[in-house]
Amino acid sequence: MTEASAEASAEASAEVVFDAPGGPLQLRRFPRREGELLRAWDAADDYLLQHLQDEAGADGAVWVINDGFGALTVALAAAGRPVCMSSDSWLAHESTRANLRDNGLAEASAQLLDSLEPPTMPVTTVLVKIPKSLALLEDQLHRIRPHVGSGVRIVGAGMTKSIHLSTLGLFDSILGPTTTSKAVRKARLVLCDFAADLDPGPNPHPTTYRLDGSEWELSNHAGLFSHERLDAGTAHLLAQIPSAATVQHIVDLGCGNGVVGLVAAQRNPAATLSFIDESYRAVASAQHNWQSVFGDSRPAVFAVGDGLDLVATGSADMILCNPPFHQSNAMGDATAWRMFTGARRALAPGGTLLIVGNRHLAYHAKLRRLFGRCDVLHSDARFVVLRSRSR
Numbered sequence: 001m002t003e004a005s006a007e008a009s010a011e012a013s014a015e016v017v018f019d020a021p022g023g024p025l026q027l028r029r030f031p032r033r034e035g036e037l038l039r040a041w042d043a044a045d046d047y048l049l050q051h052l053q054d055e056a057g058a059d060g061a062v063w064v065i066n067d068g069f070g071a072l073t074v075a076l077a078a079a080g081r082p083v084c085m086s087s088d089s090w091l092a093h094e095s096t097r098a099n100l101r102d103n104g105l106a107e108a109s110a111q112l113l114d115s116l117e118p119p120t121m122p123v124t125t126v127l128v129k130i131p132k133s134l135a136l137l138e139d140q141l142h143r144i145r146p147h148v149g150s151g152v153r154i155v156g157a158g159m160t161k162s163i164h165l166s167t168l169g170l171f172d173s174i175l176g177p178t179t180t181s182k183a184v185r186k187a188r189l190v191l192c193d194f195a196a197d198l199d200p201g202p203n204p205h206p207t208t209y210r211l212d213g214s215e216w217e218l219s220n221h222a223g224l225f226s227h228e229r230l231d232a233g234t235a236h237l238l239a240q241i242p243s244a245a246t247v248q249h250i251v252d253l254g255c256g257n258g259v260v261g262l263v264a265a266q267r268n269p270a271a272t273l274s275f276i277d278e279s280y281r282a283v284a285s286a287q288h289n290w291q292s293v294f295g296d297s298r299p300a301v302f303a304v305g306d307g308l309d310l311v312a313t314g315s316a317d318m319i320l321c322n323p324p325f326h327q328s329n330a331m332g333d334a335t336a337w338r339m340f341t342g343a344r345r346a347l348a349p350g351g352t353l354l355i356v357g358n359r360h361l362a363y364h365a366k367l368r369r370l371f372g373r374c375d376v377l378h379s380d381a382r383f384v385v386l387r388s389r390s391r
């Protein structure tokens, strides 16, 4: 980078000092990128922390659910509150750890849990950042219920655009009577009174769907990509997965429920499969689905992590991917680009990268730049399936 462009990107970079109600904090997103344009907190975090600070007698342990990059967790840990944080995102965990360190706090000052684990301490307050997926919220509210009692404060928060009548309806029917606050800087709080005598019925998650043309009933934790049916783009990718007796190692990158890897395993009987996703729920669903299709008859690896970081250089014969094109509400193809550069490193010579993407994302240009060549295996008005080979 030249000096002038470094200066320009520094000027364009997002603020990193969050003027939290308890004092300023240094907060960055993860993975850390030079010239990051997005802040690691939002007005809903600020509103929630202000609300907690204004509440008389607010003390005891806090359970923070869906903290994006650790803003709430770090602020509470800095204020000396015992805190456990649940998030389905491995990147959110890493972000929180890095932000704790940057603010002079021990990583152990907050307990980090994946979104399927129960809290590790009795809590007096539950804070829920409202997720985009209603199904995820529904599942999370069911999971909260056994760990709270009357007197526990339950407060949700989100930007007004993500809080609907259906959001409040879920709080009402699963936890107890719920109201909203006035909007402040386009953020709103959701204030819920826990009702011990309410019967919310059973948690409907995880759900299943039958994969067309197979006997497979695929299980999907709430919040997974396309958890109700096979995605149309994924269907195009499945149609192009090759079959060979010699393929040894296939990676299902960004595996979701693992459908891509399952089909690849069926067509490539000698292959070991690696299923990778940054979502704990995705990897848990993929592992469950692998067990129900193949049992212990074939080796497979299941890993939560960022892209191909955990895959050894030159070790993969085939990498299959329907890349994500947004991360935590930020649209962009930075993750896809990291996945493609990771694939160039992780593929064995002659290995294949097969991806599906929305046409308008123009992945072929990126793949040509990295691999020198990119073949179009399928193309229609919405999707392209592309193949590149490692040289």
Ligand SMILES: C[S@@+](CC[C@H](N)C(=O)[O-])C[C@H]1O[C@@H](n2cnc3c(N)ncnc32)[C@H](O)[C@@H]1O
Pocket (backbone or CB within 6 Å): 225, 226, 231, 234, 253, 254, 255, 256, 257, 258, 259, 260, 276, 277, 278, 279, 282, 305, 306, 307, 308, 321, 322, 323, 324, 325, 335
């Ligand atoms: C478009 S979905 C595809 C899911 C599944 N392969 C399918 O086709 O149904 C993209 C997946 O990538 C995962 N993902 C997002 N960012 C990631 C990252 N940095 N590393 C690994 N996986 C990631 C998401 O959690 C999501 O499951």
